[in-house]
Amino acid sequence: LPNIAGPDLATAVEKAVAQAPVWDFHTHLYTPAFGTPMGRGVDHDPRGLMLWGIDELLTYHYLIAEVLREGAGEGLTPQRFYSLSKTEQADLIWRKLFVEATPLSEACRGVVTTLTRLGLDPGETTLDAYRKWFAEQSPDEQIDRVLEIAGVEKVTMTNDLFDGNERERWLADADLLRADSRFPTVLRFDALVTDWEHAVPRLQSWGYEVDQELSPRAIDEVRRMLEEWIARLRPVYCAMSLPPTWRFPGADEGARCLTDAILPACGEHGLPLALMIGVTRQINPEAKLAGDTVGAADVASVAHLCREFPHQRFLVTMLSRENQHELAVTARKFANLTPFGCWWFLNNPSLIDEITRMRLELLGPTFIPQHSDCRVLEQLIYKWDHSRRAIAAVLGDQYAKLADAGLPITDRMIERDAHRLLHGNVASLLSR
Ligand code: FIX
Ligand code: ZN
Structure with missing residues (x-):
């Protein structure tokens, strides 16, 4: 097989990364079945969840x-x-x-x-x-068009138990699940771990007998709720985002919810757990959704979790730049830990470059370089366009160094790695 070198190498890598289909591991996107506020040929739903345009x-x-x-x-x-x-x-x-x-x-x-x-x-x-x-566009045609342009095959959703609007839609329409197989579901439930105090009245209003003390009966009820929603959503993983102050082990109700209800439910169904760590919500409450910020979190807590639950797969992204090196090193120690994405304030070419280089050097191809976190359909186009370029540059440099070290680089290698990094690693982690 021909050895590719020099400018041809960079071009071959750019092409392979540009063409590899993406499995987007985390988005906030929806299909028209969840309602949409606009579009030709549909009933407009002002509270619809599919945002586009x-x-x-x-x-x-x-x-x-x-x-x-x-x-x-x-x-x-x-x-x-x-x-x-x-x-x-x-x-x-x-x-x-x-x-x-x-x-x-x-x-x-x-x-x-x-x-x-x-x-x-x-x-x-x-x-x-x-x-x-x-x-002039219909939402269905727009999904097809955008996925085609962006080269995205799977758009993993975030289906939040505590979002009343979405919850009502799932309860009203059993067919939502079958709406579109390109959009896998994810069961998300931050408040169980981050805000038990306010989770209690919500759960009670839905008919679960829980209490502030998180009695054994309440644990059973949280388990029952998770079982019902896992059956309803058939998620590909469970997820939560956590503040920089989150610690494991911990003695509070949230920590017990995690160890006594969430992890057993994940274990029972073989579901990975994704943790998105490092967001301080509402540092500026007047700015609403634009008012969240970042803080350095505790990677040792992630290590403890991985050690205590060796059979549980953990997918972890951290929001602060300062946590990235320790997270990558921790993943070298725990095969059940996979770092993913350059999240939110890290989703900038300069930081993607730095973080992806570090991960590639420390972990080889065993991580998920990026997720889009899109909230609006068409954002898939730019988030993946910009990320693919950043990833290709890093990968190209690493191949050039490998070629210098004496290994011929082939098209087959490049295609295999590009596919793995953009799609294959997600697919195999979610189907194990
Ligand atoms: O918690 C999350 O999933 C965050 O990604 C979002 O809530 C955040 O607002 C966002 O859109 C970041 O990109
Ligand atoms: Zn998100």
Whole structure:
């Protein structure tokens, strides 16, 4: 087999990474079966969960955080921003971040990439032309189009037990599960571990006999609830996000919920548990979804968990840059731990480059380099476009070093690794 070297190597890697189908491990995307606020040929549902189109793209919470900075000089406050209609918010964001300023940030550049790859001119001064184009699309066709452009095969959802809107939809429609096999389900339940106090009245209102002390009876009831929702959703894994203050072992009710109800349920059904660690919610409550921040968390807690539950698969992403090296080293120690993604504030090319290099050097191909965390369908286009480029650059450099070390690099190798990193590792972890 031919040895590829020099510029040909970089090109071959870019091509292989660009063409590998993606299994997106974590998103907040939905299908039209969950309702959608807009689109041709559907009943509009203002509380629908499937977000797509220009107004949703522009009112993404990453961009809300940015417009609150740009607009502060002319008196824009979070209260004032949130008092506007969605259309007005999008108009304001377009004007402040794209017309009156150069869209230099990663989240802004993402909108430009997305519009361009949809065949639209990203240089419009108003949103009229974009709105007209999106209004002509049907949500189903748009899903097909976006998955095709982005090269994404599977879009793993986040199905949150504590989201009342989504919960009602699952209870009302048993066929939701069969809606679209490209969108696997995930059972998410942060509050069981992070906020037991407020989880109790919610669970009670749903008919579970739980108490603040988390009595043995309450543990059984949490188990019963998890069993019911696992049966209803048939999730590919269970998930929660945790604050930087989270510690394991711990003595509080949340820690007991984890060890006595959640992990036994995962074990029983062979479900991996994903932990997203390092988010401090609502550091600036007025900014709402744009008001969460990052804090360095405790990797030793992850190690303890992996050691105490050696048969449980843990998929872990951490939000702070400071935790990345220790997490990768910990994964060398525990085969049941797989690091995934460059989450949220880390989803920037400079940080993806650094983190992916470190993981590749420490773990070889045994990690999941990226997930998109998309909330709006079309974001798949830019998140994967930008991430693929960053991953290809890192992988290309590593092959060049391997070639220098004396190993011929072949197309077969490159294709195998690209496929593994973008798809295969997720598929095999979720089907084990
Ligand atoms: O907890 C999570 O799943 C976070 O990813 C989100 O809630 C967060 O708001 C986000 O969109 C980050 O990208
Ligand atoms: Zn998320």
